[in-house]
Amino acid sequence: MADRFNTIAGWTLFSGVVALGLASISGHYFKADKEHRPEKMGYEIEGVAAEGGEKTVAIEALLATADAAKGEATFKKCVACHTINQGGANGIGPNLYAVFGAAVGGHVAGFAYSDALKAKGGKWDWATMNEWLTNPKKFAEGTKMSFAGISDPAERANLMVYLNAQGSNLPLPAVPAAAEGAEAGAEVAAAVVGDAAKGEQVFKKCVACHTVNAGGANGIGPNLNGVAGSKVGAHAAGFAYSDALKGKGGVWDDATLDAWLTNPRAFAAGNKMTFAGLSNPQDRADVIAYIKAAK
Known part of the structure; x- marks a missing residue:
């Protein structure tokens, strides 16, 4: 009886040792007990940088x-x-x-x-x-x-x-095409469509400085009627634009208006615009639609 008990106990112990060994081997093989990803991914996940690297922005x-x-x-x-x-x-x-x-x-x-x-x-x-x-x-x-x-x-x-x-006011460098597509153009890729009626409401934030009706007077800022498509820093005759804005060049297309409304100070460092900008892409699209539709 004792021999039979010892035999059963021996086989039980042996089975436990084998199971423990197999678990250890499988853990090493599959790295199941590790907190990092496998050395080589089975397939790449879009938008996830490879381990040890990071996405860079120009x-x-x-x-x-x-x-x-x-x-x-x-x-x-x-x-x-x-x-x-x-x-x-x-x-x-x-x-x-x-x-x-x-x-x-x-x-x-x-x-x-x-x-x-x-x-x-x-x-x-x-x-x-x-x-x-x-x-x-x-x-x-x-x-x-x-x-x-x-x-x-x-x-x-x-x-x-x-x-x-602080006394320099160099023009900002051009954004590389790749960066424009990946970063600055991300909102354009999202195809935000402006609503002129909603833009009229958002534009109420601007009326302390700007008019938008045809023939409207300049105020702290220039009249904005017909600004879309006009030259940056030269739209309203007689208005004293800052050197920073006049030095930007180009025209007020949708992309330029969007960049300006996002952050006027970053768009033309040293300009006179005190408004901090509109962080919401939909608000910017609505304002642009309203300005373009103004009569």
Whole structure:
């Protein structure tokens, strides 16, 4: 009887060991006990970046929708070393007023720039400033700049738009076609159709500054009757457009109107428009439809 019991117990123990071994082997084989995806996916999932990578957005596309007010908040990281007001004193770093378009390593007369920065040459354009703000030490090895840089591209874009508005006002760079299709044109792809009647209601936010009837007077902003298809920064005769807006060029087509209504400050940094913009794509489409239909 005891032998029979020992035999049953032995087989039971053996079965348990085999089951445990098989579970371990299957776990290693299929990586079932891991918290990450397999090394090679069976098929790609649209919109999901591969592990270890990320989708990138062109800095030009980010600049087109950047927020100067957020950039001003980011600049608080810089005030320990820099001033940005016109005529401001140099500190540990140079005064940054009107830095865009100025010579790299030579913007402020009399400031002791590092040899590394002076040797870079060129001017502080959008691409150069983006590279500098990403990693100053990598941009000019040996620079005196101790700040590590800003890793978030959107935050850099906000800061650059703010810096540019302080005495420089360079035109924003053109958005690459690929970025326009993937990012800036995402709303167009969604085919948002405007409703002029609803746009009239949204336009009530604009009447403090603009008229839209034919022959209407200019106010704080220009009369907008017939603005669609007209030249940017030159529609209303006699109106004093900002240099930033006049420097944009092009015409007020649907895409341009949409970009302007999204964020006027980002569209033309340094313009006089104080309205923050319309974040809702449908509201923008409705306003554009209303303006185009106005008589």
